[in-house]
Amino acid sequence: MKFLKYLLIFVPISFIAKFMGASGTIMFILACASIIPLAGLMGEGTEEISFYAGPKIGGFLNGTFGNATELIISFFALKKGLFDVVKSSIAGAVIGNILLVTGAAMLAGGLKIKTQKFNRKVAEMTSNMLLFAVIGLCIPALFTHTFPEELVNSTYEGLSIFVAVIMILIYGLSLFFSFGTHKHLYTAEQHNNIEESHGPKWSLKKSIIILVCATVILAFESEFLVSGIEPITASLGWSEFFVGIILIPIIGNAAEHSTAVIMAMKDKMDVALEIATGSSLQIILFVAPVLIFISLFFKPMSIVFNQFELIALIASVLIINRVCSDGESNWLEGIQLMSVYLIIAAGFFII
Template identity: 75%
Template structure:
């Protein structure tokens, strides 16, 4: 993670570039290179806070702030009416976490430890909920793609908001389940290593500062989407489903792989699957609610996004079924992700 700190130099460069009217494509690249280390600082800040708040609260904060980067980026995209980018980034985060992050973690951990074990009861609970959640998220699209348009009410936004409210309630219930009624299922399996390097005050200040700079850079990034799509010939779907999730979650991806290499597959899998669950139940509803401030957004995925989402979640449930992982399973997950990425690239 140390090399990420050297990338902070791109923050002042991007700000200077904004005042000097660099091209949108260049600003997109500079903003992306700035967001990656900022997301890393945000992750490090929440990790330091966990030493003071305890691992359970720390884990929750890590997942929440881990998705904050993408939430901020999506907010500015929403503000500019880039709905396809927003919807693609939601789908891309879920697919990327399940296939790329989980796959890379299993591959790296498996090469070092051959066969790794994890608590399948916890993972089964999370992955089963993920399956129900992605089905709910897909319902508006299923209705749209299944029934003739003359049989449907044209106000898809209303159905999307209804689904978002139900998802958000389910998110609250999941917190009650994990923090109160069934907290014994989520008992920490590993002792916390080391001690805090930062004071609580320093960790909070860095967390706030990183969030502010991410908001600034996210606006630069979104302003450059049109430039990057026209200059490089990329579709908005590819930018949303591949580039933005990788940029926003780069630090989180690194953490998951590091945990797997330390033979802490429970943590690595929870980062991958738990983060996907939070995207569906928390980030997606919040974005739909925020869209009411501008132009209401419907959460209608295209057929390819739907298939990729459902297949990814089914794979997550299959992986959770035996409580073991190896490097070949990881390679297979990464391969599926690359195939999906290639599909969106040619769009």
């Protein structure tokens, strides 16, 4: 991940370009190049803090700040009224983590090690929770596609808020489950991670300063990126769905994705799967509800996906449930997952 730091040169370049009045398309490209290393710095900062805060709190911080990039980008998209981009980025992050990241990890690890094993019970619990979360996330959309339009228009926003409240509650209970009543299920994995750690590289003060600075700069870059969405879709002929469901999730989580692949190559599939599926779970149960609540300060946004997004979400979760059921993975399963993702991406590209 050291090569990502070279991309930090695009941060000052993007600010200079903004000051000189560069076009929205150029700002979009520069913001993309800047967000990738900033997200990597945030991940590194939370990893360093975990040495001082302990593995449990550190793992929670890693997951939270791992999705902070997407949350910040979506905030500015909400502010600008780009609801389709926000909703498609939620769906894209979940689909990308489940299919692309898990697939790439299984492929990279499988090419080095014939068959990789992981904690089947933990993987099944996470994938089952994902299935529940996606069903809950899809209910408002199924409601709008089933009942008459006049009934839907008067009630779907309230339904979305109710679903968001339930999601947040379930997220809190899932944390209590993993950190409290059933923490023994995760003990072995945490011990393995601690044993292979080499100690912190940064002091706690330096870690916090870097994390805060990266987050603040990321907020500016996210605003640059969002302001360039409409110009770049107009100039290149891309749809907002494609930008939201493919580009933004890949850009925002590039550092996290590379970490999952590296862990798989080290035969640590438990960690790789936790990064991919755990991140997806947090996006549905935490990020999506938070965005619903934030939208109330601007214009209320409902959790209503189009039919293609619904099918892609449900299919992705069903596939990962099947793949995790045996507690083993290989390179062919990785290629299969990535192939499904490419097919879905091609579908959104031609919309």
